[in-house]
Amino acid sequence: MVAGLVLGDAWLWVAVEWSPPAYAPFYARGGFDALTATLLVAALVKAALLWLILRAPAPGPLDRRAKALRRLLYLAVAYNLVLWYAFALLPDAVDAAFQLALWTGIDVLYLLVIRWRSRMLRAAAGAMLAVELAGMVNELLDELDLRELGSGGVVGLGLTLGGVAATVITVVGQRRDGRWSRGTQAAGWLSAIVCALAIPLDILFGRISSGSLAFPVMIDAVGLVITVWHAATARELPAEGRPAELPPARQRVIRVAVAAAAVLPIIALIQPEQTPHLTYTGWSMDCYDRPSFGDLKPEERDAAFLCRARSTEGGVPPVFPDSLSDQQILAYGRALCRTEDRDERKTILTRAGSARPAWGVDPWDLVYVCPEIIGATYPELLRSTKETEAANAAYIAEKNARCRDPWPRTKGVVQASANYFLFVDGDTGYLVHDPGDEAADEVAEQATDKVYDDSALIGVAGSAVLIGHFEDVVDLCLTVKAFRTPPPQRTAGWDEVNEVPIVSRSGRLTVPEMGEGGDVGAGAPMPNLAIAGKGRYRLRVHVRVDDAGEEQHLVVVYPGASRKRLRLKP
Structure with missing residues (x-):
C-alpha cells in the first residue's frame, strides 16, 4: 500500500485490488483523486482478512478424505486470490468448467467429512449443495451456448438462493461437528450474508454507484470474507473437539474485521456532497x-x-x-x-x-x-384523473345538448344527434364509412385526398365518404338518419345539399366516435346506418351555417344502387 502511494495511482490500485496495473486506467478513467481514501480503507480491511487467510494449518492427523478436502479448499482460496487472473486469459467456458469440477469435489467431501450427526441434516445439505452445483452447471451451459436448465430471472434467483442456503446449512454442520471455532463459524455466517446481499446489490449497483468506484472497491474488500471462511475451514480440519479460545489480541482483530465487513458497505453508499443526488433519470x-x-x-x-x-x-x-x-x-x-x-x-x-x-x-x-x-x-x-374525466364528460354532454335534430318530424329507422369534435388546429372533416371493410384505411385515405378536388368538399371512395366543413370550426353539430326508402328531398333552410353513393361490404356504415382519451370524433354513440345489411346505399348531406358562424350537418342514408353524384342545392 505504501509503495502504491509512492509509485502512483496504478500501483495503488494493484496494492488494493490485486489486479494488474493495466486494469487501473480502465476502471478509473478520471483518476483516483476522489477514490484514494476509499482505496486506503479497503487496503486495511483486506490486509486484516488476508492475515486470517494466510495463517498456518492446524497440526494433527488427517484421513484421506480430509486431506483431499483441505487441498481442494486451499485451491479455491488460491483461485480467489491469484489464479482468477490466469483463468481470465482463457475462454469463459474453461473457467466455468474448472469451477464446477472444483466445487463438485468440495461439496461431495463436505458431505463425507463433516460429522452432521443427523441423517435429515445430511440429506438437506446434499439437496442444497446440489442446487448450488446446478447453478454452476447452468452457467457452464450458458457459456457453451447450450440449452440452459432454465431461463429467466426466477430460475437465476432460485439457484442463487440455493447457494446461500448451502452455505448456511454447511455452517450448521460445522457447529454440530465441533471441530471448527466460533471465528470460523462467524466467517461462514458472514459469507452467507454477503452472498444474500449480492442479489439486491446486483440490481441496484448501477443506481448506487452513480459512476463512482467507491462502492465496488468496498464490496470487493468485504467479499474476501468468503475466502476467509474457506481457508479457516481447511485450517481447522484436524482439530479434535472444540479448539481453544483465541488470545484476546486475535479476538479483537477478528471483531474489527467483522465490524468492518458489516459497516463499510453502508459507508460506501454515502456519496460526497458535490456528487449530484439523482432520484430519477431519463431512463427510470x-x-x-x-x-x-x-x-x-x-x-x-x-x-x-x-x-x-x-x-x-x-x-x-x-x-x-x-x-x-x-x-x-x-x-x-x-x-x-x-x-x-x-x-x-x-x-x-x-x-x-x-x-x-x-x-x-x-x-x-x-x-x-x-x-x-x-x-x-x-x-x-x-384536477385528479377522476375530476378531469368528470369535467370532460360534462363538457361533452353540454356540447351534445346544443345539437338538436334539424328534421324532427321525419324519424329515421335509426338516428342520432351529437357534437362532432375536430382537431383544434384544423381538420379535413368527418367520415361516414364501413369500419369492417378490409381496406378501410386505404379507402379512407383516398376519400381524404378527393375531398380537396371537390367543390362540395365531399370525397367519395367506395365504402368511405369524407365530408368537409365550410367554416374554420373546431366542432360542428351532426345528425345522422337511416331510412329504408328514399326520404323527401328537403332542401329548404340548408345552404348546400348533395347526394353521393357509398357501399357497405360488412353490413356496417357509421361515423367514428371519440375514443377513450381521444380528442376527435362524435361526442355520442353513432348508430349503424346500413340498416339493409351489405350492399349499396345513397348518402345525402345537408350543410348550413347559422348567423353565429356555427356549422350544422344532416346526413341521410338509404339503400340505393345508383352511382351518380347529385347536387340538389344550390
Whole structure:
C-alpha cells in the first residue's frame, strides 16, 4: 500500500485490488483523486482478512478424505486470490468448467467429512449443495451456448438462493461437528450474508454507484470474507473437539474485521456532497407513468417534476441534464414558475445547461413544483384523473345538448344527434364509412385526398365518404338518419345539399366516435346506418351555417344502387 502511494495511482490500485496495473486506467478513467481514501480503507480491511487467510494449518492427523478436502479448499482460496487472473486469459467456458469440477469435489467431501450427526441434516445439505452445483452447471451451459436448465430471472434467483442456503446449512454442520471455532463459524455466517446481499446489490449497483468506484472497491474488500471462511475451514480440519479460545489480541482483530465487513458497505453508499443526488433519470422505469397532479400526495410531486425534467421520451432532449442534482433542478423549476417572460426563462434554462433553452417548460410540468402559481392561471391542471374525466364528460354532454335534430318530424329507422369534435388546429372533416371493410384505411385515405378536388368538399371512395366543413370550426353539430326508402328531398333552410353513393361490404356504415382519451370524433354513440345489411346505399348531406358562424350537418342514408353524384342545392 505504501509503495502504491509512492509509485502512483496504478500501483495503488494493484496494492488494493490485486489486479494488474493495466486494469487501473480502465476502471478509473478520471483518476483516483476522489477514490484514494476509499482505496486506503479497503487496503486495511483486506490486509486484516488476508492475515486470517494466510495463517498456518492446524497440526494433527488427517484421513484421506480430509486431506483431499483441505487441498481442494486451499485451491479455491488460491483461485480467489491469484489464479482468477490466469483463468481470465482463457475462454469463459474453461473457467466455468474448472469451477464446477472444483466445487463438485468440495461439496461431495463436505458431505463425507463433516460429522452432521443427523441423517435429515445430511440429506438437506446434499439437496442444497446440489442446487448450488446446478447453478454452476447452468452457467457452464450458458457459456457453451447450450440449452440452459432454465431461463429467466426466477430460475437465476432460485439457484442463487440455493447457494446461500448451502452455505448456511454447511455452517450448521460445522457447529454440530465441533471441530471448527466460533471465528470460523462467524466467517461462514458472514459469507452467507454477503452472498444474500449480492442479489439486491446486483440490481441496484448501477443506481448506487452513480459512476463512482467507491462502492465496488468496498464490496470487493468485504467479499474476501468468503475466502476467509474457506481457508479457516481447511485450517481447522484436524482439530479434535472444540479448539481453544483465541488470545484476546486475535479476538479483537477478528471483531474489527467483522465490524468492518458489516459497516463499510453502508459507508460506501454515502456519496460526497458535490456528487449530484439523482432520484430519477431519463431512463427510470417509474417515470413512464404520468399521474395527474390531483392524484399525487404532496411528497410525491417533486419526483413527478424530476421525471418530466429529465425525460427523453420520444427522442427529445431533456429539459435539464443529468449532471444537475435533484435539488438544483427543483430550484430552477421554481425560478421558472416565478417568471412569464420568455427571454428570462430562456436565460434560466441556459444557465442550467439545458439542451433546449428556447423551448421553455410547459405549465403542466411546472404545476408539480408550484401549484399555487400555475393553478391560478390553469386551474384544470390541479384536477385528479377522476375530476378531469368528470369535467370532460360534462363538457361533452353540454356540447351534445346544443345539437338538436334539424328534421324532427321525419324519424329515421335509426338516428342520432351529437357534437362532432375536430382537431383544434384544423381538420379535413368527418367520415361516414364501413369500419369492417378490409381496406378501410386505404379507402379512407383516398376519400381524404378527393375531398380537396371537390367543390362540395365531399370525397367519395367506395365504402368511405369524407365530408368537409365550410367554416374554420373546431366542432360542428351532426345528425345522422337511416331510412329504408328514399326520404323527401328537403332542401329548404340548408345552404348546400348533395347526394353521393357509398357501399357497405360488412353490413356496417357509421361515423367514428371519440375514443377513450381521444380528442376527435362524435361526442355520442353513432348508430349503424346500413340498416339493409351489405350492399349499396345513397348518402345525402345537408350543410348550413347559422348567423353565429356555427356549422350544422344532416346526413341521410338509404339503400340505393345508383352511382351518380347529385347536387340538389344550390
